[in-house]
Amino acid sequence: VTAGHREPPTGLDATLVALGLALLPHVLHLPAWITLLLVAASAWRWTAAARGWRLPGKGIRVALTGLATLGVFVSYRTFNGIAAGSAFLVLMAGVKLLETRSARDLTVLIFISYFLQFAVLLRSQNLMQLPLLLICALVSTGALMRVHKGALPESYGTTLWRTGAMFLQALPLAALLFVLFPRLPGPFWGIAARSRVVPVSMTR
């Protein structure tokens, strides 16, 4: 009904890449159908942008959201916890992809990809993930920059260069915050007990 064909918002490609990178560490932990669904949705959105297809109407999106929710519940029997939560997040990203009309929609997807990166860390604190994590955050931020670039042309190299510079400027402050921020002992609300892991010792 409202799903008219329009020019795809700028930065769609970069957003899809960022989302894919954020999904990568989750693949082994997610049921295959969820991964496939997000990949299918991404591929469809990509083709739709290239071919000028119409985006699906509201009815289809609501139905898909309902089915996805049901699917998560059937797979996990709960919405609580990191596993079910991240599965749900991935599915919502897939559905959201079907209504990416504006820069704001893409920004929501990039925020989801940030959150997926955070979810990886909640699952395990293996330091080996750090490089992938940094690359992922860099790409997501680059995608965010491209989304807000408007119609202005900019090469991927320039975006990467600018994002990299911002990262280098942000790192010292991040390190300072990391060191100075007070740590509170123990979880301060109950649900989190089962995912307690050995902290990576940097401050203690």
Next chain:
Amino acid sequence: MESAALRTTAAEGSALDLVERTVASLEEIILGKQTQLRLCLACLLSRGHLLIEDIPGVGKTTLAHALARSLGLTYQRIQFTSDLLPADIIGVSIFEPESGQFRFHRGPVFAQVVLADEVNRATPKAQSALLEAMEEHQVTTDGQTYPMTAPFFVIATQNPVYQVGTFPLPESQLDRFLMRIELGYPAPALERQLLLGRDRRDLLASLPIALTPQQLLRLQGDVPRVHASDALLDYVQAIAAWTRQSSEFEAGLSPRAAIALLRAAQAWALMHSHPVCCRRMCRPCCRPLRVTGWHRATNRGSATPARSAASCSIPCRCPDGPRRLTMLRRVRSAVELRIRRWLIARQGYDHDPVQLRRGRIYILPTGLGVAYAVMLFAMLMGGMNYGNNLGLALTFLLVSLGLVAMHHCHGTLSGLSLRLVSAEPGFAGNPVEFRLLLDNPAVTARPGVYVATQLRTPGALVDVPALGSAGTQLGVPSERRGRLPLSRFVVATRHPLGLFRAWAVVHPDYAAIVWPRPAPRGLPPPSVETDTGGAQDRAQGDEDFAGLRRFQSGDSLRRIAWKAYARGQGLHTKQYAGTDVTSHIFDWQSLAGLDTETRLSQLCRWVLDAHDRGEAFGLRLPGQTIDPNIGTAHRQHCLNALALYDAGARS
């Protein structure tokens, strides 16, 4: 009705800006008297005259002089003395021996701003000459009537303390003044500034024109069109009724006084950009209104009656009516007004080129920026709850990234400078375009900058390269012909991540010309005796033989080439070349009986059509004649003359 209301609403933005600009300019001369300056302007906008009552040396004369200068009006000062004669004010007829006739020499009252200093020192005869000119806006002498040039504004001063040997203005004539104000002593800090600063009269010489006479006339025309709410009318009537009944007054307010009160309130509303004139607009005007009835009570009672009238609780239960503003809109417009005033007071008006210094760039998170902060807060809570150090590290990285983005966003604008390339004219009703050039003196590029009339309206993004410049344009909707000032716009950016928006507000002195809206096609220009022949026309005319053409039905039988027909060449028509009427002078006078704007629209249509046909044309307006010519520059010249034709000053 609705469209009229909308038009008024749209015009207010500029009214507010114009008034603010004028007040700011006057304030450089008259320190710390904002209220009086605003009242003075309100008085001027409602076509009234002003009486300043104060002791000598507080700046009465300077105020009048500064006002005349910043409005670009002609100015005359008349010092009233006991031996002043009416002829010294209005002028005198002098016999000229060469022509054998009397010729009228205009007196000082024919200026647009007239300062009548110490009006109570002159005899009633001289006073009434001035008061009559104020009321009638014309002077009649020897059976001849001489109109004043609009706008006409009289500022009279009188000294309330030393009344010995004076002739106080008669009560019946006091209501010729719309307002009476007092200037009072300056505050100590400002007086210190006065003592240390340059001489006010030197400053006067460099005072720029803040409001042109044409803009002033337009604002004066807008004042009666400001919608007066029912509640306001009730209020004015209640005040009038109260003064008539109260024992404090000998005689109540006359209906003329009530009209004056209403006009002043409307002017106040226009000046403050309120689309509807309500009770609140009336109150500030009540106090200085010097109209019949008010001052009689002053002679009698101790309290200032106007103040008690304004502050007394007059029962007024009627709501403002259907066009009442919602509470939210009222608060919003009040806040916006405050912010605008604060901005202007803080950074002043800008002159081309405008340099965006650090201090005038404002920055706030966008909606997405707030969402980003909420997301980070959730991450922080999650990280702390699970005691997850890597999670916290990611969160802090993103927090720092947001702060760095904020810094970059601010830096994108800081140091940028912009200047006007051209103001493209347009027809009334269509947007006019201001072309701007953004200059980047820094070695880093500034991507994603846009200009817009409002912060919220999106504008096309441009990248300003390092040590280079980029052009952009700003479309401003136009409503009526004339000079359209661009008094305010924003330069903004959401670079780099869209989480913050930095902006700078610019109050420039740019203006574009808006041509009259062309009349619909139809009425052909009447042939004027000045239409002249011009180029050779091969098809029409009857002078030189130019050749043969195949016969078409309708051709004159006399022109059939019978000899050619006889030779068996078929039926042909002889063609003659000749001169045709190809040059027109479009005359204002040929459209008698129509109002100014309709005439201008029609002339505009003729000019456009003639230009499209490639014909030469000229234009004759009262006081201005443009000789026939062709070409785009000539077309523009003629259209500009139509756009800037000033009916008020000539009629």
